[in-house]
Amino acid sequence: MLLQVVRELDLPPDSVALDVGCGEGAHSFRLATHFGFEVLGVDPVQRHLDLAREARRDEPEEIASRVSFGRGSAERLPVADSSADLVWCRDVLVHVADLDAAYAxxxxxxxxxxxxxxxxxxxxxxxxxxxxxxxxxxxGVVPSSMSPEATDSAVAGAGLVVDADLELGSEWGEHAEEESGQGGRALLRVARLQRDPERYRAAFGDAAYDVMLGDSLWHVHRMLGKLSGRILVLSRP
Ligand SMILES: C[S@@+](CC[C@H](N)C(=O)[O-])C[C@H]1O[C@@H](n2cnc3c(N)ncnc32)[C@H](O)[C@@H]1O
Structure with missing residues (x-):
């Protein structure tokens, strides 16, 4: 669906795209593969960049040559002013405390x-x-950055124009459940983690237990409508 949103922007091949908070680079490669963009993936975590560069070696040459990775953050991107045609930022900004800085x-x-x-x-x-x-x-979520109002104010403060503001409820979760049973498996994990926490804590440690429970609950909350997705399409005047 997000790739379809990009398709509708009708940007020409060779457009320069930044994948902000690229993680291991999966979407950087998709942007190059589907649209022929020149993509720079940016992430603050060195381990993610290392894995992204490793994955780059498995891509065909015509894709690998279009994708590179660099260290930086949403609040401080390692590129010049007015140098990008597209910023792609997927599932990142809830981890960023200073949304004003990120949108600026x-x-x-x-x-x-x-x-x-x-x-x-x-x-x-x-x-x-x-x-x-x-x-x-x-x-690792900053509660204030989950608020739509904080985003609205940061977007307006940066002088960006909102071209589209789409709400995405449980659609992706429903699709994943029908295709692969992902949501049901998450629910099963929640049940087992909560029924016998000591078994998991002893095997993996307290921090890993919490992350596994949190990650599984995230899917369940999304299906129950406690979490919802927001897609913003913005432009710089
Ligand atoms: C949930 S992952 C999403 C990765 C990727 N965008 C995706 O959609 O698969 C969140 C990513 O945001 C990165 N991140 C965390 N804080 C960030 C910041 N201040 N600026 C940019 N990226 C950040 C993390 O390192 C991680 O790679």
């Missing part, structure tokens, strides 16, 4: 007329304060 940086690096596609989770009113208070720190 997006506006700085986009050329006039450049576009951004941002996808992030937001908490819905169905998520209780107690659930959020346990889950967000475990998942």
């Amino acid at each position: 940086e997006m506006a700085r690096v986009l050329r006039p007329g450049g576009r951004a596609v941002v996808y992030q989770f937001v908490a819905t009113p169905l998520m209780s304060d107690a659930e959020a208070a346990w889950l967000f720190p475990v998942m």
Whole structure:
């Protein structure tokens, strides 16, 4: 669906795209493969960049030659002003405390007329304060960055224009459940982790237990409508 959003922007091949918070680079490769973009994946975590560079070796030469990776963060992108046609930022900004800085940086690096596609989770009113208070720190989520208002204010402050604001509920989770049973397996993991925590804590440690429970609950909350997705399509005037 996000790739379809990019397709509809109708950017020419060879456009310069930044994959902000690229992780292990899966979407950097997709942007090069589907659209012929020149892609720079940026992430603050060296391990992710190492894995992305390793994955680059398995790509065909015409894709690998279009994709590179560099260290940086959403708040400080390692590229010149007005140098990008597209910023792609998927599932990253809930980890960023200073959304004003992140959106200002997006506006700085986009050329006039450049576009951004941002996808992030937001908490819905169905998520209780107690659930959020346990889950967000475990998942490395900055609670204030889950609020749609904080994003709206940062986008406006950066002078970016909102071309589309799409809500994505449980559709992806429903699809994954039908295709692969992913949601059901997450629910099963939650049940077992909660029924016999000591077994898992003893084997993997307390921190790993919390992350596994948090990750599994994330899928379940998404299916229950406690978490929802937001896709923003932005442009720099
Ligand atoms: C959930 S992963 C998403 C990875 C990738 N965008 C994807 O959609 O598969 C979150 C990524 O954000 C990165 N990240 C965390 N803080 C960041 C920041 N301040 N700026 C940019 N990326 C950040 C993490 O290192 C991680 O790779």
